[in-house]
Amino acid sequence: MTAPIRVLVCDDQALIRTGFATIIDAQPDLEVVGECGDGRTAVDLTGELTPDVVVMDVRMPVLDGIEATRLLAGAGVAQPAKVLVVTTFNLDEYVYEALRAGASGFLLKDAPPAQLLHGIRTVAAGAALLAPEVTRQLVGRYAERIRPAGDTPQVPLTARELEVLRLIADGLSNSEIAEALVISHETVKTYVSRILTKLDLRDRVQAVVYAFRHGLVA
Template sequence: MTAPIRVLVCDDQVLVRTGLVTIIDAQPDLEVVGECGDGQTAVDLAGTLRPDVVLMDLRMPVLDGIEATRLLAGAGIAQPAKVLVVTTFNLDEYVYQALRSGASGFLLKDAPPAQLLHGIRTVATGAALLDPEVTRQLVGRYASRIRPTEDTTQDTPLTPRELEVLRLIADGLANREIAATLSISQETVKTFVSRILTKLDLRDRVQAVVYAYRRGLVT
């Protein structure tokens, strides 16, 4: 049998944390290996427990979720953790920072349990979790403040078609929507996405979205 996905839950609200733990532990393929209420403890526990996924709140004492995510999953980390950020709409100004810090995706705290469980399983596989509509609202809303000052397209290694796919990813489109927009198959879209990530040395679609906004590829 496949070993259960090991999850570390980090949230400073005890009731929220307890609810998350209860939902996760009720699944036969998931296992909560630890829980904590601040980012520093999450970093410490992750080093010893080696969770497959860290469920991370953003606003916490001692060390906030953004800095904890950077320490767990950021560039240059020898064994990066997969971090799934759980946030609320009134904290959406922090989401972009969390994605830049290396988070594999984010969910809203009022998401139904099924969506939470799907998110954990998705991130555990190494895939990114970006809900298209939430991406449009959160990343798009803050595009102006994260726009870079340098020219953006002259030195990109991407072909024009790959740039087109990248822009659609950054617009929040899922693979099937990109396929419909460009009149190509979903398998072809997957191939383009893989090439984009490889050429840009990016880990997943989350980083691709961040790259597109940082490079000014999305208007």
């Protein structure tokens, strides 16, 4: 049998922590290996327990979730952890900052339990998870703030790859991109892989941040 996915739950509200832990532990392929209520403890416990996924809140005492994520998964971290940020806050800079900090995914706390479980499994598998509504709201509210001043810098992608990258940044899934461009799902996967390789990006979440920072989002 495959070993269960080991999860660390970090949230400063005990009731939410307990709720998440109960939902997660009820799954045969998931296991909660630890809980904590602040970002500093999350960093310490991740080093001790080496969970497969850290479910991280944003607003917490001692060290907030964004800084904790940066310490666990940011640039320069030798063995980055996989962090799934789950928060009540949506239309604010926390989303963008969490992604910049190295989070592999972002969900809202009002998402149904099935989405949380799917998010944990997706991030554990090495993929990225970013709800389409989150990316679309990021575009709508923060594109101007994130976009650099002046001319758009040169991006080493073909016209088609740029088109795919923009659709990723708009929050479309591979299936939705395939439908929009009238190409196969496998072709989309090939384009996504090329984009990540050419831009030296870890996953789709980093691709979204890249698109914002380089002014590629209309």
